Amino acid sequence: MKALSQRRRHPLTAVALLLMGLLLTGGLYAVASGANEAKAQTSTFSAEDIAEGEKLFIANCATCHGMEAGGTETGPSLVGVGAAAVHFQVGTGRMPLQMQGPQAMEKPAQFNEEETRQMAAYVASLGPGPAIPSEEALDTSDADVAHGGELFRVNCAMCHNAAAAGGALTQGKFAPALSGVSDAHAYEAMVTGPQNMPVFNDATLPPEGKQDILAFLNYIDDNKSPGGAALGSLGPVSEGLFLWIAGLGVIIAFTIWLTSRSS
């Protein structure tokens, strides 16, 4: 300490202090503003993955998305959508698109996990975007299910239904039911906002919140409605239909029985 204080009048002190200050501010800024950019990692993919992915991309996707994934009239540009978007769209079978329509439909995946990752590697190499979530990001072992439920009702339930049974949007579009969707795909949907779903980035919905939501989805998947038959959890539509047909039917049958003569 004494040696340091003796050198405080050294001609280079000011420069050293300035350098230290700049490093500190820059480091703090990088930490503070890193919430949205932290996902842009492409390093986990090898050059070989990217090369294989490019081949698959040119053979299967370039018709609509263009040779350099820059987009055409029939498909959007994929520069900057990130590996997570590819993993979600191809992994759930939504891409390659079967036909143009209100929205891409879920169907059996056309590529295996490795091919999907290779295509994701190629798209991620085109520009920074959300990465495929890691094992730790999907770890829901110490997540708060109740908080996840609250976040789900605020952010997701208006389209996906309070019981995650899905719901209708405009002109043939719909929010799908979330039962049976894998944690990785649900997480990727939140960070990439596929099709008409808004983006829920890590700044407005922190990763812990996303884990809580995944835990809530798994919980309601495992624990069915405590009231018995949920009738698809569709609310007044299915419940009303059941009451009108079964309930009124029973009432009419009893009325006929009540007024008929005994044989």
Add this chain to the structure above:
Amino acid sequence: MARRNDGSPNTPDRVGTDGHAEVERFHDPGLPPHRPRLADKDPRAAKRAEKQVAILFLISIVGTILFFVGYFAIEIDEPGSSDLRLQNLLLGLGTAFAMFGIGIGIVHWAKTLMPDHEVVESRKPVTKESERAEAEQILGDIIEETGIKRRPLIRNTMLVAMILAPFPAIAIFRDLGPLPGDVLRHTMWDEGVRLTLDPTGTPIRASDVTIGSAVHVIPEGLNEAEHKLEEKAKAVVLLMRLNPEDLSPSEGREDWGYEGIVAYSKICTHVGCPVALYEQQTHHLLCPCHQSTFDLTQECKVIFGPAVRPLPQLPITVDAEGYLVAQSDFTEPVGPSFWERG
């Protein structure tokens, strides 16, 4: 001028009287012949019906037992366990069978075993004038015996008491008030109030809202507000970010957003459901209750459905620290129409 047929039965030149000269008299058909039931004729059928009724009452007894088995024998260790489903099932089925067995049993008993002979009850003869006078006499006697005419003190105090008695009921109606005044025209938003995340209340930076995001927003301090739910019902806002060129703000509203970030009231102008179904590609906002659709690129103009007014926009900007803040309160009342809205 030709004679008009006024349609009365005495008009001599009516047509269509052919064959109707003799009006058929209506004959009382009487009661249909009594048909004995199976249980009336055959003692074995009666015995069978008796057993059926007893079985129905037994079903009711079993239902009640089922209810108590479900209520006492099933212990729920943790909420949400499958035992809860079983318990609810037993409680519901038990109660249903307990009621169902008694109801059906009684009806079946009455229909098969209780006497079913028809009874004719003749109409009573019209009351005689003398009997009516007798009833008047009784009423007059009662009034005379109460002495209400001779004792004005009793009569007057009773009248006052009867007039006053309904007033407490009217006083209770006061509790429906006071009139809302201007609370429907104002929300918690004000100049410099930060936009925060629902439900945590974390302030939002402009850089946090990426293009395509939809963020559910409450005003800063809502979670500590005295009437939290009342305030939330008016102040909830949906924050979205579009490419700035997709927005076409009208004159005077150019600076209500910030670099493509816009904030709109989440309360539908039709009947007040939360409009939060945001389609980030079409930039449409859909109300789940009656399918009113608002176009974000046209300042939330109604493009479909029963709503008649666009969603009110909250003017926002950023403060010195980069957080999103409101420029002012909404410039018009949020939510559905009300009588004094004008």
